Amino acid sequence: MKENTHRIRAEELVKKLTLDEKIGMVHGAELFRTKGVERLGIPPLVMSDGPMGVRQDFEPSSWHPIGTSADRVTYLPCNSALAATWNRELAYDTGSVLGEETRGRGKDVILGPGVNIKRSPLCGRNFEYFSEDPYLTKELVVPFIRGVQNWDVAACVKHFAANNQETERLWVDVEVDEKALREIYLPAFHDAVKEAGSYTIMAAYSRLNGDHCYYHKGLLEDILRKEWEYDGVVISDWGGVHDTTLAAESQLDIEMSVTDNFDDYYMAEPLKEKIEAGEIDESVLDEKVVRILMLMFRLHMMEDEHHPGSRKRKRGSYNTPGHREKALATARESVVLLKNDNKRLPLNPEETKKLLVIGENADCTHALGGGSAEIKALYEITPLMGICSFLGGNTEVTFAQGYVRNEQQEETDTNWQETSLEDGGGKVREHHTDEKMLKKREALRREAVTLASQYDDVIFVGGLNHEHDSEGNDRKDMKLPYEQDVLIRELLKVNPQTVIVLMGGSPVEMGEWIEEALTVVWNWYSGMEGGSALAEVLFGEVNPSGKLPETFYKKHTDCSAHAIGEFPGGEKVRYKEGVFVGYRYNDTFGVEPQFCFGHGLSYTEFEYSDPSIQEKDGKIIITCKVKNMGDREGKETVQVYYAPVDRKSDQPVQELKGFEKVSLKPGEEKTVSIQAEKCLERTEVRIGSSSRDIRASIFH
Ligand code: BGC
Numbered sequence: 001m002k003e004n005t006h007r008i009r010a011e012e013l014v015k016k017l018t019l020d021e022k023i024g025m026v027h028g029a030e031l032f033r034t035k036g037v038e039r040l041g042i043p044p045l046v047m048s049d050g051p052m053g054v055r056q057d058f059e060p061s062s063w064h065p066i067g068t069s070a071d072r073v074t075y076l077p078c079n080s081a082l083a084a085t086w087n088r089e090l091a092y093d094t095g096s097v098l099g100e101e102t103r104g105r106g107k108d109v110i111l112g113p114g115v116n117i118k119r120s121p122l123c124g125r126n127f128e129y130f131s132e133d134p135y136l137t138k139e140l141v142v143p144f145i146r147g148v149q150n151w152d153v154a155a156c157v158k159h160f161a162a163n164n165q166e167t168e169r170l171w172v173d174v175e176v177d178e179k180a181l182r183e184i185y186l187p188a189f190h191d192a193v194k195e196a197g198s199y200t201i202m203a204a205y206s207r208l209n210g211d212h213c214y215y216h217k218g219l220l221e222d223i224l225r226k227e228w229e230y231d232g233v234v235i236s237d238w239g240g241v242h243d244t245t246l247a248a249e250s251q252l253d254i255e256m257s258v259t260d261n262f263d264d265y266y267m268a269e270p271l272k273e274k275i276e277a278g279e280i281d282e283s284v285l286d287e288k289v290v291r292i293l294m295l296m297f298r299l300h301m302m303e304d305e306h307h308p309g310s311r312k313r314k315r316g317s318y319n320t321p322g323h324r325e326k327a328l329a330t331a332r333e334s335v336v337l338l339k340n341d342n343k344r345l346p347l348n349p350e351e352t353k354k355l356l357v358i359g360e361n362a363d364c365t366h367a368l369g370g371g372s373a374e375i376k377a378l379y380e381i382t383p384l385m386g387i388c389s390f391l392g393g394n395t396e397v398t399f400a401q402g403y404v405r406n407e408q409q410e411e412t413d414t415n416w417q418e419t420s421l422e423d424g425g426g427k428v429r430e431h432h433t434d435e436k437m438l439k440k441r442e443a444l445r446r447e448a449v450t451l452a453s454q455y456d457d458v459i460f461v462g463g464l465n466h467e468h469d470s471e472g473n474d475r476k477d478m479k480l481p482y483e484q485d486v487l488i489r490e491l492l493k494v495n496p497q498t499v500i501v502l503m504g505g506s507p508v509e510m511g512e513w514i515e516e517a518l519t520v521v522w523n524w525y526s527g528m529e530g531g532s533a534l535a536e537v538l539f540g541e542v543n544p545s546g547k548l549p550e551t552f553y554k555k556h557t558d559c560s561a562h563a564i565g566e567f568p569g570g571e572k573v574r575y576k577e578g579v580f581v582g583y584r585y586n587d588t589f590g591v592e593p594q595f596c597f598g599h600g601l602s603y604t605e606f607e608y609s610d611p612s613i614q615e616k617d618g619k620i621i622i623t624c625k626v627k628n629m630g631d632r633e634g635k636e637t638v639q640v641y642y643a644p645v646d647r648k649s650d651q652p653v654q655e656l657k658g659f660e661k662v663s664l665k666p667g668e669e670k671t672v673s674i675q676a677e678k679c680l681e682r683t684e685v686r687i688g689s690s691s692r693d694i695r696a697s698i699f700h
Contacts (some may be wrong), residue, residue, distance in 0.1 A: 162562075199295055
């Protein structure tokens, strides 16, 4: 059926519906499902969380997992990992796996991707988000959504908009100026809607400049519907609606929540009563239902009587070998080699006869954590498993835990989501350690350090876990938890060759030991094959090509949200830093990061030459030659930054405007061509290997 006939058909159909039937379609009748209208062949709309895979199934009205094996799935690298690949094709592939599995699991809407900007390294949900940079985010989000929607399912880009912290997320009022909103916080949503055509969008829990996002006129009506001409479906965040009239008369289409009193939802019985009493015009409800029906036609969920065969819908599939391959391919390119002095890495597998692996993160899984993004993975290769299986039987691998987390995850009867709306929906989490735990850690540390002094090859795998990178809480600071700084310092003292691997969705402080460490490898929550990919990188089977999609600050106070703005704020949080987010702040105000935006080393070296610039069809084409100077195949991401020559005070010194990833054999040279937007003023066009490793520049 043609797009323009969707509305006509939907408008015809809505006339046949009773008030009750329409009400059933605009609110959750189960935790992840609305009501359908059987007599007219209208199915319910079935949703599930993302974005690292399709979430496990719950009972219709309780957060009890169904608990069969049928909802195990492919566990994909988190969005931060995907962003570190700087690879649009992998973004498409990841979206496509997610879409095929969403359909394969019988869902209509996948609640992702999360595209909020990483404003502070302390936001607990950063692992679900891509980057601090709007350009990098949108360049990856667009193919991701296309990949998803290719499978007759809808993406639900979230959380619209400026929802950049967990603390008080239900009520916090984000005060942000128009320029920052337009240049930093909205572009990814704009492109998700305009370029990728995301069929649905989720309104954020929080307030924006005074009003809650679920009914925000400026955001939903003026920008989304009018300016961006959006006719897709706006879904509330779970429990994000607080008033019937405001919701009904806004551009919100579906109200979802976390409790089982479905008829009491604001857009359920209360809405019906207000319509019957004449307080709310039924036409506002009709328009919402029309948009929901249009979505159903787009997804081929319904047979259109005028177009037989229109119900032919892709059936999807999940847990296929191909999906695992794609998860592995992304994981491989997501590993970021932050430091590699004396070419300590890669290790030689043939020469590694005895290896000591230290650290709790080497031997634990992360999939089933983090909040609504949890994944019941088919399996998850841990770093230890990946290393052992890569090395095989000729190497003796010993493991020492080295440190332990505070609370072991306890099996409880309640899912956190049931109570997720209490206390403002989130807070800065304090982690308390008692004497007993400190003693336990000391013993583990002593054991690991003693062993490390006896080994030539030691790999430490530490970092964060989903007690820290988690929905509903923000971190207090960037310090490594569980006394890991002490452990790393001691390890480096007895064995200066120790390879340091850290995992997490946001940076950690490294100042206490970074000077002593030869190597630091950053590994995100990188999906079911993450451990395999890490092993391949450490032992040189794969040449690392990840680049940081965010600034790794020395400490959180070096980030503008903390230095100039507020985080997490109180009732209000003022984004006083304006557009100076991430490297835009550090580069403009001369604040040295630990590792800058766009940074990531390789086992080979790349040489840049012959930069040139051309204008074509209103766009700028930047070209340069890149040559692989080493003896290993490798991939390089060439980055283009615009630096205005006569910078105004509200402009950052430079901003990412283009990038291209290129693969080069040893000695090979290629011409890389990057398309970027027209310069609006005299600009220094910088071509670099990172935001602070500029190899060439041209004035334009
Ligand atoms: C989260 C959303 C999620 C929803 C449904 C909320 O707590 O903020 O991102 O999609 O729950 O689980």
